[in-house]
Amino acid sequence: MRLSPEERERVFAAVADERRSIATLVEGLDADQLATPSLCAGWDVKTVAAHLVSDFTDGFWGFMASGVRHGSIDRGIDALARRRARASAAEIAETLRSRADHRLSPPITGPLSGLTDVLVHGADMRMPLGLPHHPDPQHVARVLDFLTSRTQLGFFPHRRLRGIALHDADTGRIWGHGRAIAGPGVALMLAACGRTVAFDSLAGPGLPVLRSRLHLPD
Template sequence: MGMIADERRRLADLVESLSSEQLRTRSLCEAWTVKEVVGHLVAAVAGSNGAALLLLVRSGFNIHRANARLAAQMAARPAGELAAMLRANAENPFRPPIVGYPGQLTDLQVHGQDIRRPLGLPHDLQPERLRVSLDFLVGGRAVGFVPKRRPAGLRFEATDLDWSWGSGPLVRGAGEAVMLALTGRHAAFADLSGEGVAELLSRTK
């Protein structure tokens, strides 16, 4: 929970540092701008449950469509307000089912890179937090993050962390790139090497 709270505060600092043009930049989540990604992360802890349920109903119970609409609604607020909401909810103890706190931490780290990479900003990820997310993504509980078949039969090695997992054709690279590739971000594949990279890429299409 302490890691999550700190990541929310760091994201708030980042949001306040961005220009209007940067906030309008297309993120690695291709359907969302940088500001809409921030809106999604704010909505996860600061949105009204009743409003979220109503949007889900109006979206035909399609959770991805409802999520996109909720993110867009949040993103209509001023950036400073979104940053303030992140800080106000930094220590919000909400624990989502199945994915739990590791899922929340991973959501913050992955979406943080969805923002930073297109803007050419350093990732500034903390090794111990990145390790938690890598363990989560290959651990079978990452519902909505990684289909179970995606990492199956492959070996992953982080070149900048004491972390590896699996057996089979190798996928090797910095922990940040491995995390993003596991979650289907094609922009990270250029930073990977090994005979398993092509197979992993084929599983993200």
């Protein structure tokens, strides 16, 4: 998506704020909390935080190279996250904080992919720990702009939302056309990214369609 210079600045500032918030979260967790399974399948809370470090320490081209070595981009990203997770929680938190202002803008996906990463993964860490996750509804709306755009790559197949309209109760905005799914913006964001924990906050005839595409039982 094309963003104006002012919009880009707002996105980078939002990403930086969320990285600092996650740094504070991580440094306050004990060993059991860090080892808690996150909403991101196969990763514990600490590994999710390590992935957010990998976003800017390894970067897009590091992900590509690791993907070649490991046979797919997903396996490559997983390997890098697990390697970064060998650092202590204190080191991960310090890196997130000291490099919070790093301007992540990969080819094609641009700055909004970085905002999507921190907001979705922030929920991946906080929700299993029973902690609140209430990002700015306008930031969530920008993520939904991205997730429903043609420039979204790597988060989920575009066909997942085909024929579905997302109705955000927080901003009143609607994305897509077809059977409606309505609810809070955060829940729409997480459901689109395959986090089924969000389904309890959503309703509408599009929900069974999304469930079937995620291969979930009725």
